[in-house]
Amino acid sequence: MSGHMWEQVIKYSRHLAEIFGVECVPVNQGDQEQGENKWEPGEICKACEQCNHFGCWGMNAYRKGCEEAYRWDGIYISLCPLGLILITAPLSDETGELAGGIAAGPLCMGNPEDNFQEIYDPVLQKIVSESPCFAPEKIQSMGEIMSAVTGFISGVTHGKAGRYFYKQEHLLNAIYAEKLKKTEDTEYYTYPIALERKLRIAVRSKAVEEAQVLLNQILAYIYVSNCHNLKAIKPRLSELVVVISRAAVDAGADMNETDAMIQMFVNHIHEFESIEELSIWTTNLMQQLIAYTFNFDNVKHADVVYKAVEYIKDNYRRKITVDELAALTYVNKSYLGTIFKKETGSTIPQYINEVRVEKSKLLLLEENLSIVEIASLCGFEGQSYFTKVFREIVGMTPKKYREERGKKRFLIDKGDNL
Structure with a gap:
């Protein structure tokens, strides 16, 4: 981050803090020391020094928030280990890459008393009770x-993905309502089986908006009842996505494909480090499953194929596997291969080679690069394989292509000089 930009971030962080009445921290993603502005945990949040056993990240929580806000195009609202709210907004540099951002919080949502029911340390209770509440x-x-x-x-657009598919404030509202419900009715606070039944009906009926509301309510129950403990939450979510998948199958979705999606979720669930990531995955999974219930054979999978194509274009220089692309797009590899061929007309290996050959054509115009060097720069394993693939796609060898293009360039230059 440039010095001028960093000065701007510091200045506006102070302005926002004055307006909101909340601590606002400037974050420099590329400088772990924050230049001349290095914060110790207690200077960012009074609770940080007291809650190490909760796994608090300190400044790293803000950096992580900026990464997620950049990923999802502008805002990321998360919960710290104590259940306090953190708000982060990303800052892009002149190339559009993440440079840092501004973080606000921690702060309470709703009434202070609702935020420390599960906190038994009196010092932490006092700190939380004194935090701003909104x-x-x-x-x-x-x-x-x-x-x-x-x-x-x-001065540039946030992030790369666009605002994600569910409104985060809706889930926050559901969590807040669930906290109030638990406070008022602790004796009969049990799993909302009636909501689960309604969710299954909504999925079978393809009622996307209703299903999202019900999912938020169930997620809120799971998070609140398990005190935001990820280790306890993950098994509950695994059970929930199985329930959703069975409802999708009842509505006509392909069982093999839904099972593959569930297996992908189970395989990756250990990687999630926050309830926000879990919420995003679960919401995306439910919406995909509902989409599968709409005349499955005719559904266009442009988003999945687009992600795979963009990844290939960004990584053509190195080895790319179908397993890697399947993990990226959250579908199994056989299904990805089928829809990729249907949408692009090429198999995945063919498409990778087509991208590499197109890139090599530009490099072949550079006379200072050898054929061997170009093959390596474009991700081909050896000159002979490069030549074979190039001839199959272009109809001539790389050497012949270079010679022909060189002649054309010479004739064009000669004509311009006449």
């Missing part, structure tokens, strides 16, 4: 303002 709607509004400010500072 309604979920105001927290979302703060995030929108922060995102607008960081966008103004950087």
